[in-house]
Amino acid sequence: MSRASVASLLVTTTVAATATVAGPARALPAGYGKGPGYCSQYGDYASSYSYKGVYACAGVESYGPTPFDSDKEESFQCVELSARFLWAIYGIWAGPGTGVQDGADLVSVVHHRYPRIRVGYPAPHSVPVAGDVISLGPGGAVDRSFGHTAIVISDDQRHGHFRILGQNFPPGRAGEQLVHIDLRGRHNGRVRLGGTWTAASYLELRRPPRRRRGR
Secondary structure (H helix, E strand, C coil): CCCCCCECCEECCCCCCCCCCCHHHHHCCCCCCCCCCCHHHHCCCEEEEEECCEEEECCCCCCCCECCECCCCCCCCHHHHHHHHHHHHHCEECCCCCCECCCCCHHHHHHHHCCCCCEECCECCECCCCCCEEEECCCCCCECCCEEEEEEEEEECCCCEEEEEECCCCCCCCEEEEEECCCCCCCCCEEEECCEEEEEEEECCCCCCCCCCCC
């Protein structure tokens, strides 16, 4: 895995009513980035992996920068997918220019700039839900310098499992991974990915469902 690519965040009215969309986002319609044809516009093609109509691109190579990533001819890195998902689904701008440097810092930078977006950390009773966006690393099961970011696409709150979808993981390809949280509280702040405990945090973009009484 090479660099996790440069991206940036700007929250629109869904998060902060006074926020304004900066730079390239002004030219993009709401929901842009969905559909299997998106990747081919920039020199790649859609993989078989998607969530909410947002497709992971099959490889990292591109014609050049994309609206959501400015890593030259390898602009389909992990941040590109998380940034594109944030824009297409939530209207949150995560394109080049506002400070996210890699997959590992995406969550912290977004929260720092927009404190109303809550951050969750893996622990008992703290499992991300489908539709959240996660940062992993750096180090552990992901790149030691740049980490990784991905979309949470399913969750099992009872057993502490969730599945993520990302680009450039495995290196050079899109993929899904099953991730585990230690519900005994022995590895708080970390998740088990590929057998390795890895630092993690996630944007709480959706609330977990309420448990019914008696369950």
